[in-house]
Amino acid sequence: MSTDTRMKPVDAVIIGFGWTGSIMAKELTDAGLSVVVLERGPARDTSPDFAYPRIADELKHAIRGDLWHPLATETFTVRHKTGDTAVPYRQYGSFVLGTGTGGAGAHWNGQQWRASPNDLRIRSLYEERYGRKFIPAEMTIQDYGISFAELEPHFDHFEKVAGVAGTAGNLRGRIMAGGNPFEGARSSEYPNHPLPPILSSQLFADAARELGYRPFPVPAANSTAAYTNPYGVRMGPCNLCGYCEGFGCFLYSKASPQTTILPVLKGRANLDVRHNAHVTRILLDGSRKRATGVRYVDAAGRQVDQPASIVVVAAFQLNSVRLLLLSGIGTPYDPRTGKGTVGKNYAYQMVSTTSAFFGEDVAMNPFVGAGAAGQQAIDEFNADHFDHAGAGFVGGAIIFAGAMGGRPIAQMPLPPDAPKWGSGWKSAVRRHYAHSSSVATMGSVMAYRDRYLDLDPTYRDAYGQPLLRITFDWHPNEYRMTAFASARAGAIVRAMRPERVTQHILQPGDSYDVRYYQSSHTTGGAIIGTNPASSVLNRYSQCWDVPNVFVLGASSFPQNIGYNPTGLAAALAYFAAAKIRSDYLKSPGPLVAA
Amino acid sequence: MNDSPDPSIRPAGQPSTSDAPGGRRGFLRGTATVALSSVLLPSRSAAPGGGHRPGQAAHETYSPVYFTPAEWAFVQAAVDRLIPDDGNGPGGVDAGVPVFLDRQMELPYGHGAYWYMQGPFHPDSPATLGYQMRLTPRELYRAGIAAADRACMAKHGKAFAQLDAATRDAMLALLEQGKTPEDGGVAAAFFALLLKNTREGYFADPMYGGNRGMAAWKMIGFPGARADFTDWIDQQGKPYPYGPVAIEGSAGGKA
Numbered sequence: 001m002s003t004d005t006r007m008k009p010v011d012a013v014i015i016g017f018g019w020t021g022s023i024m025a026k027e028l029t030d031a032g033l034s035v036v037v038l039e040r041g042p043a044r045d046t047s048p049d050f051a052y053p054r055i056a057d058e059l060k061h062a063i064r065g066d067l068w069h070p071l072a073t074e075t076f077t078v079r080h081k082t083g084d085t086a087v088p089y090r091q092y093g094s095f096v097l098g099t100g101t102g103g104a105g106a107h108w109n110g111q112q113w114r115a116s117p118n119d120l121r122i123r124s125l126y127e128e129r130y131g132r133k134f135i136p137a138e139m140t141i142q143d144y145g146i147s148f149a150e151l152e153p154h155f156d157h158f159e160k161v162a163g164v165a166g167t168a169g170n171l172r173g174r175i176m177a178g179g180n181p182f183e184g185a186r187s188s189e190y191p192n193h194p195l196p197p198i199l200s201s202q203l204f205a206d207a208a209r210e211l212g213y214r215p216f217p218v219p220a221a222n223s224t225a226a227y228t229n230p231y232g233v234r235m236g237p238c239n240l241c242g243y244c245e246g247f248g249c250f251l252y253s254k255a256s257p258q259t260t261i262l263p264v265l266k267g268r269a270n271l272d273v274r275h276n277a278h279v280t281r282i283l284l285d286g287s288r289k290r291a292t293g294v295r296y297v298d299a300a301g302r303q304v305d306q307p308a309s310i311v312v313v314a315a316f317q318l319n320s321v322r323l324l325l326l327s328g329i330g331t332p333y334d335p336r337t338g339k340g341t342v343g344k345n346y347a348y349q350m351v352s353t354t355s356a357f358f359g360e361d362v363a364m365n366p367f368v369g370a371g372a373a374g375q376q377a378i379d380e381f382n383a384d385h386f387d388h389a390g391a392g393f394v395g396g397a398i399i400f401a402g403a404m405g406g407r408p409i410a411q412m413p414l415p416p417d418a419p420k421w422g423s424g425w426k427s428a429v430r431r432h433y434a435h436s437s438s439v440a441t442m443g444s445v446m447a448y449r450d451r452y453l454d455l456d457p458t459y460r461d462a463y464g465q466p467l468l469r470i471t472f473d474w475h476p477n478e479y480r481m482t483a484f485a486s487a488r489a490g491a492i493v494r495a496m497r498p499e500r501v502t503q504h505i506l507q508p509g510d511s512y513d514v515r516y517y518q519s520s521h522t523t524g525g526a527i528i529g530t531n532p533a534s535s536v537l538n539r540y541s542q543c544w545d546v547p548n549v550f551v552l553g554a555s556s557f558p559q560n561i562g563y564n565p566t567g568l569a570a571a572l573a574y575f576a577a578a579k580i581r582s583d584y585l586k587s588p589g590p591l592v593a594a
Numbered sequence: 595m596n597d598s599p600d601p602s603i604r605p606a607g608q609p610s611t612s613d614a615p616g617g618r619r620g621f622l623r624g625t626a627t628v629a630l631s632s633v634l635l636p637s638r639s640a641a642p643g644g645g646h647r648p649g650q651a652a653h654e655t656y657s658p659v660y661f662t663p664a665e666w667a668f669v670q671a672a673v674d675r676l677i678p679d680d681g682n683g684p685g686g687v688d689a690g691v692p693v694f695l696d697r698q699m700e701l702p703y704g705h706g707a708y709w710y711m712q713g714p715f716h717p718d719s720p721a722t723l724g725y726q727m728r729l730t731p732r733e734l735y736r737a738g739i740a741a742a743d744r745a746c747m748a749k750h751g752k753a754f755a756q757l758d759a760a761t762r763d764a765m766l767a768l769l770e771q772g773k774t775p776e777d778g779g780v781a782a783a784f785f786a787l788l789l790k791n792t793r794e795g796y797f798a799d800p801m802y803g804g805n806r807g808m809a810a811w812k813m814i815g816f817p818g819a820r821a822d823f824t825d826w827i828d829q830q831g832k833p834y835p836y837g838p839v840a841i842e843g844s845a846g847g848k849a
Contacts, residue, residue, distance in 0.1 A: 052821060053819045053821070053839075053841045053843070054841060056818075056819035056820075056821040056841065057798075057799055057819070057841055058797070058798065058799075059794055059798035059799065059802060063794060063798075064703060064708060065708070070707075070708065071708070071709060071710045072706075072707055072708065072709060072710055072711065075710040078723055078724075079723070080720070080722075080723075085716060085719070087716050087719045087723050087724075087726050088710045088712070088726075089710070089724065090709050090710045090711070090724060090725055090726065091708070091709050091710075091724060091725055093724055195827055196827065196828050196830075197830075198827075198830065199830040199831045202830060237824075239821075239822050239823055239824040239827070240823045240824075240826075240827055241821035241822060241823065242821065242823075243821055250821075362831065363831055363832060363833040363834065364831075365826070365831075365832075365833075365834050367816055367817055367820075367823075367834075368823040368826050368827070368834070374827070406816065407816075408797040408810070408811070408814060408816050409793060409794050409797045409798065412793075412797075420770075420789065421675075421676040421677070421766070421789055421792075422675065422676065422677075422678060422763065423678050423680045423682065425677075426677060426678070426680060426682040426683060427682055429682075429813075429814060430682050430683060430813055430814060433814040433815065433816070434814060434815045458714065459712060460712070511720065511722045512722065513722040514722065514723055514724045515721075515722065515724050
């Protein structure tokens with residue numbers, strides 16, 4: 001394939017300008033490298049792209065998804081099991097993807113969690129505590145080979161960059177009142193105090209406390225005061241406007257790359273950001289052990305080669321895996337033999353909802369909300385914070401409450417037996433909208449031998465390349481997890497003493513359903529590990545097979561966790577960047593002996 | 595790809611699209627112009643069916659751009675049953691939902707620009723894998739309305755819009771359940787999209803043509819694009835005192 005243009009070589013090329021790409025752009029330009037960022041979407045900044053009042057448009061953003069990646073040009077195919085015909089994910093449903101400056105970090109909800117220490121060594125931990133037989137044979141969960149203590153400074157730094165509002169629960173080993181007592185020891189407080197809980201989350205917190213749990217504010221990447229981050233970038237206070245997920249923040253309070261990192265990168269002579277640049281492959285030399293750069297299609301449709309000494313893949317999780325497969329990096333995973341690594345351990349999350357109706361005298365004001373601020377959670381039933389011996393499953397869920405905006409097209413809280421249309425529907429809408437709230441569980445999903453990603457044999461993108469194929473369905477472990485967590489969520493909601501409680505919980509036999517939004521927290525496919533036979537990346541997010549390629553983002557999670565993934569993805573990016581700066585630049589090559 | 599058409603020729607609030615395949619952009623720009631000017635034209639077709647008060651609602655002066663007169667009659671008669679005018683608040687027709695639907699058909703959304711539309715198509719895939727038909731929204735409306743009217747003619751000897759309210763309800767229920775004969779799944783898919791879009795039009799910002807006067811927002815107490823609750827962050831449980839505002843700046847007052 002001939003190319004139209006060959007650009008001047010640079011030290012590093014970064015694919016994607018979301019959270020991890022922005023972090024790496026900052027770190028590598030700080031180190032003096034010449035860096036090119038290639039972002040497939042448009043340039044976007046708070047002003048004018050997220051300006052009020054046009055941003056407060058539910059139809060345009062949260063329904064049509066004008067800030068999301070357009071599926072018309074490139075999507076995924078999905079099937080439930082091997083042997084089935086995968087069909088395209090033609091319309092948005094179960095998860096959404098970002099594009100453009102900031103990626104999904106521009107329109108996320110801002111729930112900013114760290115991983116639990118035991119999430120990082122899940123296989124070892126369960127084997128030690130419950131015995132080897134506790135883990136089903138087909139469950140391919142793995143340790144990261146990185147300790148929480150090693151990542152902690154990077155979690156801490158990212159929280160300060162993002163202006164996270166929260167209450168410490170474990171400060172240098174001391175359990176603190178009002179915070180999450182199950183979190184790993186943190187080196188410092190959150191940089192911002194949380195907003196007071198909104199009514200729906202206050203009722204939840206009171207009920208949880210009554211039942212003996214320890215509720216705490218959901219860590220929110222929404223600055224709650226005028227705040228200046230370590231890079232000198234200023235954020236403003238969140239006003240609970242109700243437009244987080246699907247929207248850019250017009251107030252400069254929700255953390256995104258453009259509100260926290262990118263202002264200090266503007267004008268850097270050693271940084272060249274190219275938008276509308278769709279990378280089609282990573283170029284390898286004859287040995288296939290070294291990347292020489294990347295090839296992309298620019299806005300004018302020209303094929304361009306960008307030579308670089310380091311390639312950082314920082315696209316959305318699914319797209320990063322696809323790019324490795326399209327480029328022939330590493331060995332594609334084969335579910336029959338269990339051999340090969342690229343595409344292995346794809347996982348998702350399993351959510352449930354418990355809804356409460358409080359009667360028409362209770363003003364719940366669901367539109368006063370945010371993706372994270374003002375919300376409350378409990379962490380008793382997540383990770384390995386409770387004894388799993390009798391529970392019969394691996395993993396768990398956070399349980400959290402609070403309004404994210406009460407936007408009436410997508411966030412209309414009707415009980416399942418309400419009519420879907422007609423006067424009965426209108427009556428239900430009028431009765432329930434302002435007087436309901438919900439409590440969600442967001443559960444981990446383990447990795448399995450038969451859940452993976454590969455290239456689709458049939459469907460292609462607008463550039464003629466194969467789409468990525470997702471083979472995924474739930475396993476018994478996850479049905480048990482969600483039943484367990486949802487029972488406890490239901491008990492808390494009943495203790496909130498509403499007039500009526502309804503629950504939506506996936507039942508054994510329910511297949512993965514792409515039609516309904518669940519979470520955008522897809523993970524795996526290019527996982528971190530300790531052994532090149534079972535992972536794509538070493539602990540520094542460096543490809544075992546092609547050591548000048550680094551892959552960031554949730555594609556590196558060996559299994560999914562019961563938290564939102566951004567905090568862990570960001571910490572892993574800072575961890576990798578620190579090692580690149582301290583060691584790799586002096587001596588390029590494998591950072592871990594295979 | 596910040597390539598949305600010149601705002602001066604866009605209907606208010608037209609979603610920009612950054613995914614238009616080659617050649618579509620200019621085409622969409624042209625249709626957008628048509629859509630804008632059409633709302634200024636006098637009615638070219640009466641709006642039969644629906645049973646609402648003559649001359650009251652602005653939809654009767656709106657001339658549909660995409661829908662044919664027969665389709666327009668269907669759309670009004672269906673929206674009138676999906677969101678009827680009852681004691682709970684505004685009906686979908688008076689709220690302008692049919693206008694919203696017609697405008698959506700002419701926007702990139704109606705043309706399928708938001709959806710991956712490459713074949714092969716496997717409409718018999720498990721429902722859990724999502725929409726798998728080859729029809730764009732505007733094509734699905736056209737095919738779905740035709741299938742619905744055929745079913746009504748076969749069963750009742752009349753088009754849908756000519757049926758009384760109770761019979762229309764019964765026919766909509768059959769469409770919803772995919773129980774009309776020989777429609778190849780079109781009816782159920784069409785009904786699902788119609789219902790989804792009808793709710794969108796009812797609750798979206800009024801600049802899209804529905805939710806006229808923010809009446810649907812007032813009915814439920816949603817403050818619309820107000821998007822500032824600084825004074826309400828610590829006012830737990832107190833009824834919110836202000837009525838809605840629209841993106842273009844109009845204030846709705848309390849319901």
